[in-house]
Amino acid sequence: MLPILQLGPLAIQLPGLLLLVGVWVGVTLAERQAPRHGVPPAQLNNLVFLGLVAGLIGARLGYAVRYADVYLASPLSLLALTPVTLAPIDGAATGLIVSLIYAQRKELPLWATLDSLTPGLASVMVALGFAHLASGDAFGAPASLPWSVDLWGAARHPSQVYEILAAVAIMVLVLRLDRKAQFPGMAFLVFIALTAGARLFLEAFRGDGVIVLNGPRQAQLGALIVLLLALVALHLRARAEIPPLPQGEHIEKT
Amino acid sequence: MTKDVGRLRLAINWSGWMQDQARWTALVVGVAVLGAAWIAYSAAPASATTGGHIPSPREGFQAPSFALTNPAGETTRLEDLRGQVVVLNFWASWCPPCKAEMPDLQAAHMANKDRGLVILGINSTIQDSADAALSFASAQGITFPILLDRTGEVSRQYLVRALPTTFFIDRQGIIRKVVVGGPMSEATLTSTVRNLLEAGS
Numbered sequence: 037m038l039p040i041l042q043l044g045p046l047a048i049q050l051p052g053l054l055l056l057v058g059v060w061v062g063v064t065l066a067e068r069q070a071p072r073h074g075v076p077p078a079q080l081n082n083l084v085f086l087g088l089v090a091g092l093i094g095a096r097l098g099y100a101v102r103y104a105d106v107y108l109a110s111p112l113s114l115l116a117l118t119p120v121t122l123a124p125i126d127g128a129a130t131g132l133i134v135s136l137i138y139a140q141r142k143e144l145p146l147w148a149t150l151d152s153l154t155p156g157l158a159s160v161m162v163a164l165g166f167a168h169l170a171s172g173d174a175f176g177a178p179a180s181l182p183w184s185v186d187l188w189g190a191a192r193h194p195s196q197v198y199e200i201l202a203a204v205a206i207m208v209l210v211l212r213l214d215r216k217a218q219f220p221g222m223a224f225l226v227f228i229a230l231t232a233g234a235r236l237f238l239e240a241f242r243g244d245g246v247i248v249l250n251g252p253r254q255a256q257l258g259a260l261i262v263l264l265l266a267l268v269a270l271h272l273r274a275r276a277e278i279p280p281l282p283q284g285e286h287i288e289k290t
Numbered sequence: 291m292t293k294d295v296g297r298l299r300l301a302i303n304w305s306g307w308m309q310d311q312a313r314w315t316a317l318v319v320g321v322a323v324l325g326a327a328w329i330a331y332s333a334a335p336a337s338a339t340t341g342g343h344i345p346s347p348r349e350g351f352q353a354p355s356f357a358l359t360n361p362a363g364e365t366t367r368l369e370d371l372r373g374q375v376v377v378l379n380f381w382a383s384w385c386p387p388c389k390a391e392m393p394d395l396q397a398a399h400m401a402n403k404d405r406g407l408v409i410l411g412i413n414s415t416i417q418d419s420a421d422a423a424l425s426f427a428s429a430q431g432i433t434f435p436i437l438l439d440r441t442g443e444v445s446r447q448y449l450v451r452a453l454p455t456t457f458f459i460d461r462q463g464i465i466r467k468v469v470v471g472g473p474m475s476e477a478t479l480t481s482t483v484r485n486l487l488e489a490g491s
Binding site for chain 1: 326329334350474
């Protein structure tokens with residue numbers, strides 16, 4: 037755990053830096069994939085950039101609206117660098133809406149665009165694992181195992197390490213699959229299904245999750261729903277895009 | 291070459307599977323059943339997660355207890371402040387962002403001290419001097435308690451790695467927000483304090 041990198045007078049927040057690296061690698065990967073999916077790389081780049089900037093603005097405004105009088109009294113606080121005064125859900129919604137509007141205006145093909153973004157998303161998930169490792173967030177449930185780590189006053193599952201391993205495995209799979217995908221949307225949907233599946237499995241070892249109805253973990257319920265939706269979507273996409281073939285003709289066809 | 295063909299076949303079989311309604315339905319149902327079973331198996335009582343009971347310097351955990359003295363030698367104990375909203379601000383007199391946020395902390399103290407807010411300015415005296423801390427505080431007209439962490443014990447306990455670092459603790463003694471670095475904006479301070487004061491009253 038190393039949340040702050042102290043370079044002389046400069047205190048660098050390592051988790052944020054790691055996420056930034058993840059986004060940078062992600063955008064680079066996405067730009068490289070774009071032409072193969074028939075998406076102009078420059079437009080994909082704009083899409084991501086606009087989404088991120090809009091997300092950041094939306095997150096701060098969303099927070100400020102809740103404390104309107106405070107921010108009216110000191111409007112410059114809107115520009116403060118503190119991440120705690122961001123409203124994450126408001127930000128995600130704003131970023132998504134702005135990206136969608138941009139994609140629609142540029143008439144980007146939905147599934148191909150999502151496929152181009154997939155390796156980038158996978159790299160952000162890896163970076164997120166490292167960011168959690170640096171900050172000690174998303175920590176594990178107490179457990180006495182040979183590989184337990186001491187964190188937050190208890191021996192715990194190294195849940196951040198599990199998270200990184202799963203994210204790396206998914207990224208490798210998705211990068212391989214991307215070249216062999218059979219229809220637009222396959223790489224993206226497989227990525228979503230695998231990520232949801234990993235969360236469903238690994239959440240059991242977390243010590244910070246929300247528990248609903250005194251039993252199930254909220255994140256697991258959400259992950260299972262996303263996983264099932266992704267599987268259903270894969271089936272529907274496969275049927276819509278590939279003409280059904282009799283068994284045995286597959287190899288010749290490709 | 292053979293390996294490539296094998297891989298190709300694997301990929302093709304998958305999409306064949308995806309198109310096959312009966313097989314894919316079986317897969318979806320299987321995943322749903324297995325997933326639900328895993329959720330049931332890993333279910334835990336609400337007290338199993340969230341730190342609540344373990345003292346640790348992060349959000350959602352109980353604030354580690356400490357006792358520190360002010361320059362006059364009077365001791366303040368964190369446990370004694372249970373029931374009030376506590377803001378712990380770790381600072382040093384040589385740290386410009388710490389000095390920059392002091393007036394806002396003082397303003398918050400004046401505005402909320404009768405509503406159940408306690409601000410403690412914990413001077414990291416091990417890397418400062420008590421005299422410098424005191425003269426800065428009196429020059430600024432600081433009236434909230436300044437405590438001296440002479441051995442650095444409390445800074446270590448709170449894993450303070452950058453100055454200033456500010457901990458917001460609710461009336462139950464649980465840390466609700468941590469702001470590392472500064473100066474934090476006036477709005478960050480005001481909105482957080484108000485939130486905690488309203489939550490507990």
